[in-house]
Structures are given as structure tokens and as C-alpha cells.
Amino acid sequence: MSEVVKKNLPHSFDIEEAVIGAMLVDKNGVEEAMQVIKDSSAFYDPKHIEIFEAIQKLYSNSEPIDLLTVAKQLRSNDSSVGPEEIVSISQKIVSSAHVEYHSMILLQYRIRRMIVMFNTSVTVAAMDETVDVFDLIARWQNEFDSVADVITKGRASVSIYETMKELTKRIEFISKSTGDNSITGIPTGFKRIDRFTSGYQPGDLIILAARPGMGKTSLVLKTVLENAKVGNAVGFYSLEMDRVQLTGKIVANDTNYHLKQLLKTGFDKPQYWESYMVEHNPRISDYPIHIVDEGGGDISDIVVQARQWKRKYGIKLLVVDYLQLVGDKTKKGNRENEVSSVSRRFKLLAKELKIPVIVLAQLSRAVESRPNKRPLLSDLRESGSIEQDADIVQFIYRPDYYSIEIEGNHEYEEMVSEGANTEVIFAKYRGGSTGTTNLKWIGDKTKFVDPTDPNESVSKLPDGNVYNNSSQIVGDLPNATDVFGDGSPF
Template identity: 35%
Template sequence: MSTALLPFEEDTQLETIPHNLDAEQAFLGSLLYDNEVFHRVADWLKPEHFYDPVHARIYDTATDLIGKGSLADAVVLKTHFDRDDGLREIGGATYLAILIESAADSAASPEYARIIYELALRRELIRVGNELVNSASTDQERKSRELIQTIEQQLYNLAEEGSAQRGFVGFKQALAEAIETAAAAYERDGGLSGISSGLKSLDEKLGGLHPSDLIILAGRPSMGKTALATNIAFDVAKNYEFEIQPDGTKKTTNGGVVGFYSLEMSAEQLATRLIADYTGIPGYMIRQGTIDATQYEEIRDAVLEIQSLPLYIDDTGGLPISALAARARRLKRTHGLDLIVVDYLQLVTSSKGGEGRVQEISDVTQNLKALAKELNVPVIALSQLSRQVEQREDKKPQLSDLRESGSIEQDADVVMFVYREAYYKEREKPREDTPEYLAWEEEFRRIEKLAEVIIGKQRHGAIGTAKVAFDGARTKFSDIDTRFEDSAH
């Protein structure tokens, strides 16, 4: 196959690349004349959207000054650009005066800003298109599906941020983002910087579920890890609140939109659990149909109340990590997305499956972490524990109990374990006609509804244990009633 560039790429001359210097001048002139213009476009117009590098520097400097509460006019900017070679080449202070003369009316300035933004997107689209043409023509090593995934990711970033490549971020911008996080924690009830899990004891340990974090939730089979993940997802969706931004987009102010990948359990089974959680009617009774008329009415009312919750379930079995990421991007683009839950990690497949199980899991966890950062949402991925925990006298799980633990522990920001002592105690049940039975029964009843969420790793905080209550009939975790906790001790 020929590796020559396609004709349209060779002919893409600088003068034909979409840009409008008149619009850039008119907007900047308006901005220097009236700094209030900035507040109408600051959320979406960035320096990198300007075609002319000098215009980008002027806008960046004005942004910095206005952000500090200072005036940004031609006189003030002149002192900042006295030694700027780029500005001196096009006229120096005289050019700033020309911008003022070219100023658009303040009311029309946002329209010029939109022209600048639109043309910047078109330039990025051309760049992404050229990259796709080059890669498809010359890169014989990469599979077509990998190319599609790469380009789709760039197009998603372009749709969300207005730039397909983030690149280096200035320390000033990083500080601004850190302050935004701190401000959100300060303003939110309970001081959470992340999304509430719905469990106060867990939120106190984690500070909520943080954007861009990969959270591993692990446990032995039947320990309740799916139940806990479902409880968290349901609570987040149930508390979803948003406000409309000036550009018409939605900004989540509480709770969030949840994408739940249920790779083991069907969507119908998951929905039954949620109904049991909401109504308090045991799930086994709903499945077996052993409910009375009153309970049926409760279930019907519950369905009407929760059917519009922003909880989206994908129950495709054996889902490849590339497809999982693509569907998450699509969900965020179409409905919004604030939390991803994957149940469970070992059921996600990877293109590196032929290189061994450890390598495949490593690839999955690396991609889940990358997805959390790309979409800026927390990702909760459930994981199995190895059987070695069963051989120890102390059955509380440790990081080394994670299956294929090296990569999981390395890539995760948080590793949590679900542990219920009653799970093991129940298996020690003696015969009812023995003297040991009464002592066993008393001890079992004391711990039957107690559970622990053990935080084995936390990149941003301390490790520790959150004690919670567990209702097996409803498969529901909740905060412990202090009166119940006191009586349990």
C-alpha cells in the first residue's frame, strides 16, 4: 500500500485553514474597551482558540489581569508587552490602539467570540482528520479498531473541551482547578469534595467519590460487593440535581448521572435489587412472587417514582474495555455522566488477552484509570479476591488478596474491601441439639447485621475502616443506628 499523503492534505495551505483575524481583532478590542465582556465568554473561550498566537497572548494576559480584579486595557497591557517580540513585530503599543479602534459593540462581542471558537473547532477537526488519514495509510502495526478508539477519544475531547489535545497545563490553571475543588467541598454539606456515597461513615473516610479516581471495591463471593456498589449508584442517581449554565449545558450540583456496567447480573436482576432497596420488600419475595396485594401496590408506586432516575445499565457480558470506554463517552455526550460502576473487573476483556491473565487485567485497570481521568468522573470497579483469604485465621482481606493484585493495587487510587464477619460465622453453625449452639446463636445475632468497609489504600488520605449496617433480605448497606451499635457492643 502506498504511504504517500493524500492530495487534500498536501494542498491544505495556511491561508485556507479556517480563521478570521477580523473577528479576533473586533473581540479583543471590545474586551480591552469593556472588561465585562470577559465574564460572558470566560467559561468556554480559551487562549488556544485564537488563530493568531499574539492574539492568544493578549487574551491570556487580559484573562489573568481580570481574574485578579485588575483593569485590562491597552495602557495596562502595554507594560506587559513592552518586551514581547511578537507584539513589537506587528506594531507594539500602536497595535493595541488599532484593536480598540476595531472594537465590536459590547452586545455583539459574544457573537465574535463564538465565531473564534467555531473556527478553532474546525481547525481541530481538520487536524484530527489528517491524523486519521495518515495513520490509516501508514501505520500498519495498529489495528483498525485501535485507530477508531484513538480518534473517537480525540473527537470526544473536542466535543467536551473544545480541544482534542490537552497537553501541558500551566501551574496557574492547575491551581485554579484545585481551588474549585476546595470551594466545592467548603460549600457542600458535610465538607465533601466528591460525590456522596450515601454512607456517612464511608464519606468521612474518603471525602466522597472524587472525579478521575479509580476505586476498586473487592470482596469474596456473596460478601456484598455488588450490593454496596448498587446502593451507592442508586443513592447518587436518586440525589441528582443540576443547574443550567449560560451556554445551555447542565452542571451537576448534587448526586449525579450513573453508568452501571453489570457484566454478571442482568439489568432485570439489578432492577429487582433496586426495587427491594427502595421499598424494603425482600428481593427473594419479589422474584418468587410471594407478595401480597399491598406489597404489589408498593412496588408499582416505587417503579413510577424511580423509573426516571438517571441510572443507565449496560448488561452486555464479556464487554471489551475499548467498547466500555466508547459507550461511556457516548453516555456522557448524550445524557451526562458523573459516576461509572463496573461489576466486575475480571469480566472485562482486553485485546491483550493472549498475553496472559495478569497482563490482561493490567491493561483493563490502566484503561479504566485513563477513562476516569478523561471523563473526569470516579470509576468504581468491583474485583474478586483470591481464595487465600479463606486459609487464614483472620479472614479480613488485605491488598495481597486481590486477584492479579500487582496491577490493580498500582493503578487504583482507592482500594476498599467489603467484610462481614457473619458470613464466616454462619458457616460455623453447630447442630441445634449441642451445648455450643446457644453461644453461637447469641454471637451470630450480635454480628448478623454488621459489616465493615476496609480502606486498604487511599492515595489522597488515610486508610481505615468504616462500620456500616447490612440487611441481607434487602441486600442493603446503610449507616449504623448508634443505639443499635451500642447494644451490639
């Protein structure tokens, strides 16, 4: 950066002197300033920086702060600032009445300087054709994160009086929500899971984990669809599946089509195609679902995209598929540290955007080596920090995945009696108790349904019709026998 730019960076000598002076004449001024200013980078003038660092040193050692002790600490630091200079600053201040306000102004100047400096450096780098543009974008994002950190560090604390008012509003809202529809967050798409969680809550990080092929994407797509239908915009960041495959799963989940019809065989009768185009294509095309399948796998790329979705569409839910494919360029070399950083940033993103973030995850092969195949928290691959950062950890367990017969098996009596074949295990639930609920997996349609919800029971639908999850039977569409001859799943 040129010397001209450095000399003209945003700053205010008068405000810096006002803050330093307030800290010199009143110990309360020190306390209030330190709540906002965390380090000397808030100051621009080199002498002011040295004086603040001397005051900060005394403060951290719980030593008295006055003209004499600060002058002594400056000498100890081999500072060029003399006693007469700190006396001159202190004489300009009558009291520390406005020190918190002045400190916030200093913080704003600090942020302005950061923006000017990193924009200048990024601009210079952008002119260099040897610099990778995607690395440049990542660098830009990291710099913006640094600015956000400065803002966060400068926030004042909130009294319990204020937090009690927030809690009271929440209790009032929850108390008015009664019965089966008592959802205080966003709907999950399954009444059983809604009863367990009251919906996924803003700021929550939900880890949905299972072995490959267990149905993680299908389960989360039901949540995506349920929110889209009530107008909640959803962002889906897919690192595993391309957008056409993902859209095929969405359609299969929202209709009674077989996934094979949508992605492999197509329709063999004109009326099937007509029904698809007339009934389902327009309806599903209007859902506020936004998909990325070509972005980088770095956490910074996902953060940038999520913030953009939030600004443009006001997304109420973010889904990432899946965790083990996400990296962090700043933590290369140690995969465990990398995953720890990624999971932490997902949690911070959920809090920042005030939305639930659902991240799919693979379980380790350790599950396969045990007689009891039900997943455990220790099966989460690569990092224990996933468990630590998550508000909810959900596992999917399907006995048929391991060729376990549930009919006549005492262990699965309750599941069979409910017409279910899948356990959704809440292995961690920060907002409630752990436990298990049952769902039904329909393999040929790659979807989960709630077996006790009459609106979900596919077996009760007339053959040849498609259920669109809006309590209506629509169209005249093919059943398995029409298309495959014997109706066997694929």
C-alpha cells in the same frame, strides 16, 4: 488507500515551512515547537519530515541547532535534502514569534489526516463481509484513542499560578462545606463512608473488592441509588448479572421487599401488587440509571459506552461489575498484562470524563487459607497494577460469611456496640488515610445500611410498611411472616 487520497490529505506546506524556519533561526523556536510537536508525523512533506527529524536528533543530544549543524545531521542521515533547501526555508522566516500557534495548526492537520486515513480504511473493511463487525468497531475505537493520544501529547503545560487558582477554589468550596454533610464529591449513600471520603471525587478510580457473595453489588447499588435520587445520572455496566436481576436488587435496596419476592415467589396478596405498582414502580422507573448487560467484555466496548452515556445523559458515576470479566483484545496472551492495561484505561477514563469510576473486583482464594480473613491488598487477583492505578481500594469483610460469631467476641466489640456486622476497609486511599468503618448487612433484603443513621434503621420501621429512603413510611406491604410463614431469610 489510493494514491489520489494520499496526495489530497489535509496539509499546509506554508505552515510546515514556517515551523521549520522558526526552529532554524531561533533556539527559542525549537523549544516552543517541541512542546507541541512530539514526532515527525505532524509534517506531511517528506523533505520537511527529514529536516524535523534532523533537528529533533540534535535537540535530544543537546547539540547546537543552526543551518550548519542541521545540514551536517542531514548528511549523516543520508538525507536527500541539500543545504540550499534548508537555507531557502530559513530565509522565509523573520522570527519565531508565532511558532507555537503554527505548531498547533500542524497538529490539527495531522489529526485530520489520521481521521481521513482510518475512516477510509474502516469504510473499506466495512464493505468486506468476511470482516467481523465487532472487531471493526473495536478497531475504530482504538483509532479514535490514537487521535486522543495525539491531542494529549500536544497539550502545553500549565503554570503553577493557574493550578494554585484551581486549588484555591477547591479549598474555598471545601471550607464552606461543614458538618456531617461536607461532601465535595458525589454521595456514597452511607454517612459513615461520606465522612471518611467526603464523597467519591471526580477522576477517581475506586476498586470495591471482596470474595464472591460478600455483597459488592449490593453495596455499590446503594451508592447508585443515592445519586439517582439527587438527579445524578449513573451508568452501570454489568458483565455478571442480567438487567432484570440487577433491577430486582435495585428495588430490594430501595424498599423493604425481600429479593425473593421480587425474583422468585412474587406477591400472594392483591394489595401487595397494587402497592408495588402505585408506590414504587413509578418512582424507581424515573431514576436516571442506565444499564448495559449485553455488551462485550472488552475494555474498548466499555469506554465507548461510557463516553456515549456521558454525551447523552451527562453521567456523574460509572460502575462496572466486575474487573476480572473485562478483557483487552490488544493484550491477549498474558492475563496479568491484560488486567494491567484494563485498570490503567479505567483510570484514564475517570480522568477523561471527570467522574468517579467504581469497578467491582474479586479477591483471590488466599483469603480463605488464612486464620485472619480480613482482605489485604495482596489479595487483589491477577495484577498489582490494580492497586497502583486505584485512588481508593475498599474491601468488604463480613465475619458471618465465615461463620464467625461476633457476639461476645472481644475483637468485634465496637462493631456489636454499634449494631453493625460488616467492616468496610479502606486499604488504600490516595486522598486521605486508610482505616475501617462499620455497616450492617441485612441478608434477606440483600442490602447494607448505616446502623447509626436513624433513617436507615430497618428494625425501627413498623411491620408491614416499606421505607423508601425519603424519610417517609409508604404503603402496606408484606413482612417476612406474611409471605414465608416463619419470616426466615432465604
